[in-house]
Amino acid sequence: MSEAKKIRAAITGVGAWVPPDKLTNADLEKMVDTSDEWITTRTGIKERRILKGEGKGISEMAIPAVKVLLEKTGTDPKEIDLVICATVTPDMIFPATANIVQHAVGMTNAFGFDVEAACSSFLYSLTIARAYIEAGHAKKVVVIGADKMSAITNYEDRSTCILFGDAAGAVLVEACDDGTGIIDARMYTDGVGIPYLYQKAGGSKYPPTIETVTNKEHFLYQEGRPVFKFAVTKMAEVVLEIMERNRLKSEDIAYLVPHQANLRIIEATAHRMGIPRERAMINIYRYGNTTNATIPLALYEWEHKLRKGDNLILATFGGGFTWGAMYMKWAYDGDKVPKPSIETNVVGLPEAQS
Numbered sequence: 321m322s323e324a325k326k327i328r329a330a331i332t333g334v335g336a337w338v339p340p341d342k343l344t345n346a347d348l349e350k351m352v353d354t355s356d357e358w359i360t361t362r363t364g365i366k367e368r369r370i371l372k373g374e375g376k377g378i379s380e381m382a383i384p385a386v387k388v389l390l391e392k393t394g395t396d397p398k399e400i401d402l403v404i405c406a407t408v409t410p411d412m413i414f415p416a417t418a419n420i421v422q423h424a425v426g427m428t429n430a431f432g433f434d435v436e437a438a439c440s441s442f443l444y445s446l447t448i449a450r451a452y453i454e455a456g457h458a459k460k461v462v463v464i465g466a467d468k469m470s471a472i473t474n475y476e477d478r479s480t481c482i483l484f485g486d487a488a489g490a491v492l493v494e495a496c497d498d499g500t501g502i503i504d505a506r507m508y509t510d511g512v513g514i515p516y517l518y519q520k521a522g523g524s525k526y527p528p529t530i531e532t533v534t535n536k537e538h539f540l541y542q543e544g545r546p547v548f549k550f551a552v553t554k555m556a557e558v559v560l561e562i563m564e565r566n567r568l569k570s571e572d573i574a575y576l577v578p579h580q581a582n583l584r585i586i587e588a589t590a591h592r593m594g595i596p597r598e599r600a601m602i603n604i605y606r607y608g609n610t611t612n613a614t615i616p617l618a619l620y621e622w623e624h625k626l627r628k629g630d631n632l633i634l635a636t637f638g639g640g641f642t643w644g645a646m647y648m649k650w651a652y653d654g655d656k657v658p659k660p661s662i663e664t665n666v667v668g669l670p671e672a673q674s
Protein backbone atom coordinates (compact mmCIF):
# COMPACT_ATOMS: atom_id res chain seq x y z
CA MET A 321 0.00 0.00 0.00
CA SER A 322 1.47 3.38 -0.93
CA GLU A 323 2.10 5.86 1.90
CA ALA A 324 -0.53 8.32 0.57
CA LYS A 325 -3.28 5.66 0.60
CA LYS A 326 -2.64 4.35 4.12
CA ILE A 327 -5.75 4.82 6.28
CA ARG A 328 -4.92 6.98 9.26
CA ALA A 329 -7.00 8.46 12.05
CA ALA A 330 -6.97 12.25 11.86
CA ILE A 331 -8.43 14.97 14.04
CA THR A 332 -10.78 16.86 11.70
CA GLY A 333 -12.37 19.29 14.18
CA VAL A 334 -12.20 20.61 17.74
CA GLY A 335 -14.87 21.82 20.18
CA ALA A 336 -14.66 23.15 23.73
CA TRP A 337 -16.76 24.66 26.46
CA VAL A 338 -15.67 26.19 29.77
CA PRO A 339 -17.83 27.52 32.62
CA PRO A 340 -18.08 31.33 32.81
CA ASP A 341 -17.22 31.56 36.55
CA LYS A 342 -13.56 32.26 37.38
CA LEU A 343 -11.55 31.42 40.49
CA THR A 344 -8.54 33.74 40.54
CA ASN A 345 -5.35 33.66 42.58
CA ALA A 346 -6.71 36.70 44.48
CA ASP A 347 -9.83 34.66 45.38
CA LEU A 348 -7.63 31.79 46.63
CA GLU A 349 -5.57 34.18 48.76
CA LYS A 350 -8.79 34.79 50.74
CA MET A 351 -9.52 31.06 51.11
CA VAL A 352 -6.15 29.50 52.07
CA ASP A 353 -2.67 30.60 53.16
CA THR A 354 -1.19 31.26 49.71
CA SER A 355 -0.17 34.11 47.42
CA ASP A 356 -0.45 35.04 43.76
CA GLU A 357 3.35 35.15 43.69
CA TRP A 358 3.74 31.54 44.99
CA ILE A 359 1.09 30.15 42.64
CA THR A 360 2.44 31.99 39.59
CA THR A 361 6.09 31.12 40.09
CA ARG A 362 5.48 27.47 41.08
CA THR A 363 2.75 26.61 38.58
CA GLY A 364 2.13 29.41 36.04
CA ILE A 365 -1.59 29.49 36.90
CA LYS A 366 -3.47 32.81 37.24
CA GLU A 367 -7.10 31.70 37.14
CA ARG A 368 -9.33 28.65 36.60
CA ARG A 369 -12.98 28.06 35.71
CA ILE A 370 -15.47 26.53 38.13
CA LEU A 371 -18.76 24.86 37.18
CA LYS A 372 -21.18 26.27 39.72
CA GLY A 373 -24.68 25.06 40.62
CA GLU A 374 -26.26 21.99 42.15
CA GLY A 375 -26.61 18.77 40.16
CA LYS A 376 -24.22 19.70 37.36
CA GLY A 377 -21.70 17.12 36.21
CA ILE A 378 -19.19 17.05 33.38
CA SER A 379 -21.96 16.38 30.83
CA GLU A 380 -23.04 19.99 31.44
CA MET A 381 -19.77 21.04 29.76
CA ALA A 382 -19.25 18.07 27.42
CA ILE A 383 -22.65 18.40 25.71
CA PRO A 384 -22.06 21.99 24.48
CA ALA A 385 -18.43 21.10 23.60
CA VAL A 386 -19.67 18.28 21.34
CA LYS A 387 -22.44 20.48 19.87
CA VAL A 388 -19.79 23.09 19.00
CA LEU A 389 -17.64 20.35 17.44
CA LEU A 390 -20.46 18.94 15.30
CA GLU A 391 -21.60 22.42 14.20
CA LYS A 392 -18.08 23.53 13.25
CA THR A 393 -17.43 20.37 11.24
CA GLY A 394 -20.93 20.25 9.70
CA THR A 395 -21.41 16.73 11.05
CA ASP A 396 -24.81 15.12 11.55
CA PRO A 397 -24.81 13.44 15.02
CA LYS A 398 -26.14 10.28 13.35
CA GLU A 399 -22.87 9.92 11.41
CA ILE A 400 -20.89 9.23 14.61
CA ASP A 401 -20.00 5.55 15.19
CA LEU A 402 -18.27 5.80 18.56
CA VAL A 403 -18.14 8.23 21.51
CA ILE A 404 -15.31 7.98 24.04
CA CYS A 405 -15.35 10.17 27.14
CA ALA A 406 -12.01 10.61 28.91
CA THR A 407 -12.56 11.65 32.52
CA VAL A 408 -11.76 11.05 36.18
CA THR A 409 -14.91 12.86 37.30
CA PRO A 410 -17.81 11.22 35.44
CA ASP A 411 -21.36 12.44 36.15
CA MET A 412 -21.93 9.14 37.98
CA ILE A 413 -19.87 6.01 38.62
CA PHE A 414 -22.12 4.39 36.01
CA PRO A 415 -23.55 4.55 33.42
CA ALA A 416 -20.78 6.13 31.39
CA THR A 417 -20.93 9.87 30.75
CA ALA A 418 -20.37 8.98 27.08
CA ASN A 419 -23.93 7.60 27.10
CA ILE A 420 -25.32 10.78 28.65
CA VAL A 421 -23.68 12.92 25.94
CA GLN A 422 -24.60 10.43 23.18
CA HIS A 423 -28.27 10.63 24.18
CA ALA A 424 -28.38 14.41 24.68
CA VAL A 425 -26.71 15.17 21.35
CA GLY A 426 -28.60 12.51 19.35
CA MET A 427 -25.63 10.39 18.26
CA THR A 428 -28.11 7.54 17.79
CA ASN A 429 -25.87 5.28 15.69
CA ALA A 430 -22.95 5.42 18.10
CA PHE A 431 -21.86 3.21 20.96
CA GLY A 432 -19.90 4.78 23.78
CA PHE A 433 -17.83 4.29 26.90
CA ASP A 434 -15.66 6.21 29.36
CA VAL A 435 -11.90 5.85 29.76
CA GLU A 436 -10.16 6.50 33.08
CA ALA A 437 -6.39 6.81 33.17
CA ALA A 438 -6.07 9.92 35.35
CA CYS A 439 -4.84 12.97 33.40
CA SER A 440 -3.74 10.76 30.50
CA SER A 441 -7.25 9.47 29.73
CA PHE A 442 -7.63 11.84 26.77
CA LEU A 443 -4.47 10.75 24.98
CA TYR A 444 -5.15 7.09 25.80
CA SER A 445 -8.66 7.60 24.31
CA LEU A 446 -7.18 9.04 21.12
CA THR A 447 -5.07 5.88 20.76
CA ILE A 448 -8.25 3.81 21.12
CA ALA A 449 -10.03 5.92 18.46
CA ARG A 450 -7.00 5.47 16.22
CA ALA A 451 -7.11 1.68 16.65
CA TYR A 452 -10.85 1.47 15.81
CA ILE A 453 -10.36 3.61 12.71
CA GLU A 454 -7.22 1.90 11.41
CA ALA A 455 -8.90 -1.49 11.89
CA GLY A 456 -11.88 -0.28 9.86
CA HIS A 457 -14.36 -0.67 12.75
CA ALA A 458 -15.30 3.03 12.91
CA LYS A 459 -15.27 5.97 10.51
CA LYS A 460 -16.15 8.90 12.77
CA VAL A 461 -15.29 8.96 16.45
CA VAL A 462 -15.95 11.72 18.98
CA VAL A 463 -13.33 11.81 21.73
CA ILE A 464 -14.28 13.98 24.70
CA GLY A 465 -11.92 15.15 27.45
CA ALA A 466 -13.89 16.61 30.36
CA ASP A 467 -13.36 17.05 34.06
CA LYS A 468 -15.03 18.86 36.92
CA MET A 469 -12.03 18.88 39.22
CA SER A 470 -13.80 21.26 41.62
CA ALA A 471 -15.98 18.25 42.59
CA ILE A 472 -13.01 16.37 44.08
CA THR A 473 -10.84 19.30 45.22
CA ASN A 474 -10.47 20.15 48.91
CA TYR A 475 -10.57 23.96 49.05
CA GLU A 476 -8.91 23.85 52.49
CA ASP A 477 -5.78 22.15 51.08
CA ARG A 478 -3.54 24.87 49.65
CA SER A 479 -1.19 22.36 48.01
CA THR A 480 -3.89 21.10 45.60
CA CYS A 481 -6.76 23.62 45.45
CA ILE A 482 -4.66 26.15 43.56
CA LEU A 483 -4.00 23.71 40.71
CA PHE A 484 -7.28 22.53 39.24
CA GLY A 485 -10.17 23.84 37.14
CA ASP A 486 -13.23 22.62 35.22
CA ALA A 487 -13.54 22.37 31.42
CA ALA A 488 -14.49 20.18 28.48
CA GLY A 489 -13.06 19.70 25.02
CA ALA A 490 -13.87 17.31 22.20
CA VAL A 491 -12.33 16.26 18.90
CA LEU A 492 -13.70 14.52 15.83
CA VAL A 493 -11.46 11.70 14.63
CA GLU A 494 -11.99 10.44 11.09
CA ALA A 495 -10.41 8.02 8.63
CA CYS A 496 -8.07 9.91 6.24
CA ASP A 497 -5.92 8.65 3.36
CA ASP A 498 -4.10 11.86 2.42
CA GLY A 499 -1.00 11.32 4.57
CA THR A 500 -2.29 13.37 7.52
CA GLY A 501 -3.42 11.99 10.89
CA ILE A 502 -1.89 10.05 13.77
CA ILE A 503 1.44 8.55 12.72
CA ASP A 504 2.84 7.20 15.97
CA ALA A 505 2.05 6.99 19.67
CA ARG A 506 3.67 5.52 22.77
CA MET A 507 1.78 5.25 26.05
CA TYR A 508 3.10 4.08 29.42
CA THR A 509 1.68 3.04 32.80
CA ASP A 510 3.57 2.46 36.05
CA GLY A 511 1.72 1.66 39.27
CA VAL A 512 4.71 2.87 41.26
CA GLY A 513 2.86 6.22 41.21
CA ILE A 514 -0.28 5.05 43.01
CA PRO A 515 0.61 6.42 46.51
CA TYR A 516 1.36 9.93 45.25
CA LEU A 517 -1.86 10.92 43.47
CA TYR A 518 -5.25 9.33 44.11
CA GLN A 519 -8.79 9.67 45.35
CA LYS A 520 -9.07 7.12 48.14
CA ALA A 521 -12.81 6.66 48.67
CA GLY A 522 -15.91 6.27 46.54
CA GLY A 523 -14.82 3.12 44.70
CA SER A 524 -15.42 -0.52 45.65
CA LYS A 525 -12.51 -0.66 48.11
CA TYR A 526 -13.72 2.21 50.28
CA PRO A 527 -17.38 2.88 49.46
CA PRO A 528 -18.80 6.12 50.86
CA THR A 529 -19.44 6.15 54.61
CA ILE A 530 -19.81 8.91 57.18
CA GLU A 531 -16.13 8.26 58.05
CA THR A 532 -14.83 8.57 54.47
CA VAL A 533 -16.65 11.89 54.15
CA THR A 534 -15.46 13.15 57.56
CA ASN A 535 -11.88 12.13 56.72
CA LYS A 536 -12.12 14.02 53.38
CA GLU A 537 -11.25 10.85 51.46
CA HIS A 538 -13.47 11.76 48.51
CA PHE A 539 -11.07 14.55 47.58
CA LEU A 540 -7.98 14.02 45.47
CA TYR A 541 -4.73 13.57 47.37
CA GLN A 542 -1.39 14.53 45.87
CA GLU A 543 2.21 14.57 47.00
CA GLY A 544 3.33 17.18 44.51
CA ARG A 545 7.11 16.79 44.69
CA PRO A 546 7.46 13.09 43.66
CA VAL A 547 4.81 13.57 40.98
CA PHE A 548 6.68 16.60 39.65
CA LYS A 549 10.00 14.74 39.56
CA PHE A 550 8.56 11.78 37.68
CA ALA A 551 6.51 13.98 35.31
CA VAL A 552 9.38 16.26 34.34
CA THR A 553 11.60 13.29 33.45
CA LYS A 554 9.06 10.97 31.83
CA MET A 555 7.20 13.50 29.68
CA ALA A 556 10.44 14.63 28.06
CA GLU A 557 11.70 11.04 27.69
CA VAL A 558 8.62 9.81 25.84
CA VAL A 559 8.53 12.86 23.57
CA LEU A 560 12.19 12.32 22.65
CA GLU A 561 11.48 8.62 22.03
CA ILE A 562 8.70 9.55 19.59
CA MET A 563 10.89 12.18 17.89
CA GLU A 564 13.79 9.76 17.54
CA ARG A 565 11.86 6.85 16.11
CA ASN A 566 10.16 9.13 13.56
CA ARG A 567 13.44 10.93 12.79
CA LEU A 568 11.94 14.28 13.74
CA LYS A 569 14.22 17.21 14.44
CA SER A 570 13.18 20.21 16.55
CA GLU A 571 12.69 22.34 13.44
CA ASP A 572 10.24 19.78 11.97
CA ILE A 573 7.77 20.30 14.81
CA ALA A 574 5.15 23.03 14.50
CA TYR A 575 3.80 22.66 18.05
CA LEU A 576 4.10 20.68 21.25
CA VAL A 577 0.60 20.16 22.69
CA PRO A 578 1.25 19.29 26.33
CA HIS A 579 -1.00 18.38 29.24
CA GLN A 580 -1.14 21.50 31.41
CA ALA A 581 -0.22 20.45 34.95
CA ASN A 582 2.61 22.86 35.64
CA LEU A 583 4.29 25.52 33.48
CA ARG A 584 7.71 24.32 34.66
CA ILE A 585 7.05 20.77 33.40
CA ILE A 586 5.95 22.11 29.99
CA GLU A 587 8.97 24.42 29.70
CA ALA A 588 11.36 21.62 30.64
CA THR A 589 9.83 19.35 27.97
CA ALA A 590 10.03 22.07 25.29
CA HIS A 591 13.65 22.71 26.29
CA ARG A 592 14.59 19.01 25.97
CA MET A 593 12.91 18.97 22.53
CA GLY A 594 14.95 22.00 21.48
CA ILE A 595 11.88 24.07 20.59
CA PRO A 596 11.21 27.64 21.74
CA ARG A 597 8.43 28.27 24.27
CA GLU A 598 6.25 29.90 21.58
CA ARG A 599 5.95 26.53 19.88
CA ALA A 600 4.46 24.91 22.99
CA MET A 601 0.73 25.48 23.39
CA ILE A 602 0.49 26.94 26.90
CA ASN A 603 -2.82 28.11 28.36
CA ILE A 604 -2.40 26.98 31.96
CA TYR A 605 -2.48 30.68 32.98
CA ARG A 606 -6.16 30.91 32.04
CA TYR A 607 -7.60 27.53 33.07
CA GLY A 608 -5.21 25.73 35.47
CA ASN A 609 -5.05 21.94 35.26
CA THR A 610 -8.36 20.79 33.78
CA THR A 611 -7.12 17.16 33.72
CA ASN A 612 -8.58 15.57 30.57
CA ALA A 613 -9.70 18.82 28.95
CA THR A 614 -6.21 20.37 28.77
CA ILE A 615 -5.15 18.97 25.37
CA PRO A 616 -8.41 19.50 23.42
CA LEU A 617 -8.82 22.97 24.99
CA ALA A 618 -5.31 23.93 23.82
CA LEU A 619 -6.06 22.60 20.31
CA TYR A 620 -9.29 24.64 20.34
CA GLU A 621 -7.46 27.86 21.20
CA TRP A 622 -4.63 27.31 18.69
CA GLU A 623 -6.74 25.78 15.90
CA HIS A 624 -6.76 28.93 13.73
CA LYS A 625 -2.94 28.87 13.66
CA LEU A 626 -2.65 25.26 12.51
CA ARG A 627 -2.13 24.36 8.85
CA LYS A 628 -2.63 21.11 7.00
CA GLY A 629 0.53 19.00 7.29
CA ASP A 630 1.83 20.66 10.48
CA ASN A 631 3.69 18.17 12.69
CA LEU A 632 2.30 18.11 16.24
CA ILE A 633 3.53 16.23 19.28
CA LEU A 634 0.88 15.70 21.95
CA ALA A 635 2.22 14.77 25.38
CA THR A 636 0.65 13.80 28.67
CA PHE A 637 1.46 12.85 32.24
CA GLY A 638 -0.92 11.85 35.02
CA GLY A 639 -1.58 9.98 38.22
CA GLY A 640 -1.09 6.26 38.36
CA PHE A 641 1.49 6.99 36.88
CA THR A 642 0.35 7.30 33.26
CA TRP A 643 2.14 9.11 30.46
CA GLY A 644 2.64 9.14 26.73
CA ALA A 645 3.21 11.04 23.51
CA MET A 646 1.63 11.05 20.07
CA TYR A 647 2.89 12.31 16.73
CA MET A 648 0.34 13.52 14.18
CA LYS A 649 0.21 15.49 10.96
CA TRP A 650 -2.55 18.08 11.30
CA ALA A 651 -5.33 17.43 8.76
CA TYR A 652 -6.75 20.86 7.85
CA ASP A 653 -6.20 24.62 7.70
CA GLY A 654 -7.55 25.96 11.00
CA ASP A 655 -8.12 29.51 9.73
CA LYS A 656 -10.85 28.29 7.36
CA VAL A 657 -13.03 26.82 10.14
CA PRO A 658 -16.29 28.72 10.85
CA LYS A 659 -16.82 30.22 14.31
CA PRO A 660 -19.46 28.37 16.36
CA SER A 661 -22.84 30.01 17.10
CA ILE A 662 -22.80 28.56 20.66
CA GLU A 663 -21.10 30.66 23.40
CA THR A 664 -18.11 28.60 24.60
CA ASN A 665 -16.70 31.08 27.21
CA VAL A 666 -13.22 30.20 25.87
CA VAL A 667 -10.91 33.22 26.03
CA GLY A 668 -8.70 32.46 23.03
CA LEU A 669 -5.11 33.54 22.53
CA PRO A 670 -3.86 36.93 23.68
CA GLU A 671 -2.98 39.49 20.92
CA ALA A 672 0.71 38.63 21.02
CA GLN A 673 0.10 34.95 20.28
CA SER A 674 -2.77 35.09 17.82
Ligand code: UT7
Nearest residue numbers: 354355358362439478479482544545547548551581582638
Ligand atom coordinates in the same frame (compact mmCIF):
# COMPACT_ATOMS: atom_id res chain seq x y z
O1 UT7 B 1 -1.83 16.51 36.29
C1 UT7 B 1 -1.50 15.44 37.12
C2 UT7 B 1 -0.06 15.37 37.45
N1 UT7 B 1 0.28 16.35 38.43
C3 UT7 B 1 1.38 17.07 38.32
O2 UT7 B 1 2.09 16.95 37.34
C4 UT7 B 1 1.73 17.98 39.46
C5 UT7 B 1 3.21 17.89 39.74
N2 UT7 B 1 3.62 18.68 40.90
C6 UT7 B 1 3.69 20.03 40.87
O3 UT7 B 1 3.31 20.66 39.90
C7 UT7 B 1 4.30 20.72 42.05
O4 UT7 B 1 4.89 19.77 42.90
C8 UT7 B 1 3.31 21.60 42.89
C9 UT7 B 1 2.91 22.81 42.10
C10 UT7 B 1 2.07 20.77 43.24
C11 UT7 B 1 3.99 22.08 44.16
O5 UT7 B 1 5.18 22.79 43.84
P1 UT7 B 1 6.57 22.44 44.53
O6 UT7 B 1 7.53 23.38 44.00
O7 UT7 B 1 6.83 20.97 44.30
O8 UT7 B 1 6.26 22.75 46.04
P2 UT7 B 1 6.33 21.76 47.29
O9 UT7 B 1 5.16 20.84 47.30
O10 UT7 B 1 7.69 21.16 47.38
O11 UT7 B 1 6.14 22.79 48.45
C12 UT7 B 1 7.13 23.82 48.73
C13 UT7 B 1 6.66 24.67 49.90
C14 UT7 B 1 6.21 23.83 51.10
O12 UT7 B 1 6.61 24.52 52.27
P3 UT7 B 1 7.94 24.08 53.05
O13 UT7 B 1 7.72 22.64 53.42
O14 UT7 B 1 9.06 24.29 52.08
O15 UT7 B 1 7.96 25.02 54.20
C15 UT7 B 1 4.71 23.84 51.02
O16 UT7 B 1 4.07 23.72 52.26
O17 UT7 B 1 5.51 25.43 49.50
C16 UT7 B 1 4.45 25.23 50.45
N3 UT7 B 1 3.18 25.34 49.72
C17 UT7 B 1 2.58 26.51 49.48
N4 UT7 B 1 2.88 27.77 49.81
C18 UT7 B 1 2.05 28.75 49.41
C19 UT7 B 1 2.48 24.33 49.14
N5 UT7 B 1 1.39 24.85 48.55
C20 UT7 B 1 1.43 26.19 48.74
C21 UT7 B 1 0.60 27.25 48.36
N6 UT7 B 1 0.93 28.51 48.71
N7 UT7 B 1 -0.53 27.05 47.61
